[in-house]
Amino acid sequence: MAKKQGLNKKLILLDLVFYAILPYIVWNYGKEPFGDYATMLISTIPGFIYTCYRFILEKQFNIAGLFIIGSLALGTMVNLLSGSAEQMIWNGVYLGLFYIVIYFIALIVKRPFSLYFAVDFAYLQGYARKDSATLFFQKGIFNWFQLIQVVFIVRGLFMAGLTVFLLNKYGIDGYGGMLLYKQIAGWFFWMLITGMFIYINIPVQRFLAGQQDKLQDKKTPLSTDEIF
Template sequence: MEKKQKKSGNKFIILDLFFYAAIPYVLWKFGRDPFGDYIAMLISTIPGFIYTVYRFLREKQFNITGLFVIASLLLGTLVDLLSGSAERMLWNGVYLGMFYVIVHFIALTVKRPFALYFAVDFAYLQGHDRKESTKLFYEKGIFIWFQLIQLLFIVRGLFMAGLKVYLLKKYGVDGFDQMLIYRQIASWIFGALITGMFFYTNVLIQKFVNLQLKRERESSIHRGIQELTDK
């Protein structure tokens, strides 16, 4: 099973590189002369859009996770289409990224981290009840880790926006190809950190559940002995 998951993970890394960086890079490079910067940039987003929808359907991401993915995809596409120029499209991408940072920060502040609800959706796909999972994930010692993952979402958003601003100011629209590569590398790094934190949180959850089961068994045994004693 572990080998199969590793193979699947490597497959998606290659597909991510292909659809989010390689194909957009080629479309950008060869589309600028015949179509202009803005149209070429719009065209370069199509493979990533199609691939994201494919991943969404394949991994059956529904509810909070699915709504977040689809809403982000539609909003990003709408902003791109309304930008009107290549440079404006890139700057609007920065502003949109900061908007997501604010949304994540609000979720962190009101103690409703998206990370927790993403985990609830995943647990539901594994056959666990949503209410039970939500209650469990809010337990002391577990909830703090979902808050930390939420904080990492914010750090990722700030870093990606900062990287884009730096490349925009240094290279302008001509640096779009470098943005594709650098942002994909940064995306992988943050993706690995976030995934690692989710795995660690899952370990804590398993320990917590096992401890609860142990306590319940001990309590049941104690009650059984007490009943025999009373008789």
């Protein structure tokens, strides 16, 4: 447990460095010689490299892996096509709203991304994908994944609203502060979602215990008369 807590603290520190501190430094010292737009593009490079590194290190596959790589590719393309620093921020908001629509559709058709992320994680722990998916779609467990999907949507709406608020209040010059505020908000939702994923283990264990009880009930011992 102590080792895991130490790892989490290290990851939080690395997130802060690559997603907030380094981009903030690049923004502060680069916008005068390079201009706002070019500096903003450069400021995304540390986070891009770090995300790729985490992807390779954590060996994420299938839905989770494809989502990460797809998001990176789409986000980078949008940034390169924006043409100006302010438009780059607005396009980031639009892209976030696009993801919200995707999350909402997945929620309505009852195929939450959160469930498939959990299946990927279980697979890395040695469990078959088909078995994990069957287990996670059980009623008492599935509802929790739907709830996490709702949190994904709320997070997207909040982050988009926060970005628009900060941009309207401080303008493009407040981009450095915007990075910090968004990182803090991102941590809050990360802790909330992580806690919900951890809690899911409780209904999972409850369901498995119920199945074990049913199995034991079917294996009732034979009476003496039946034996002889």
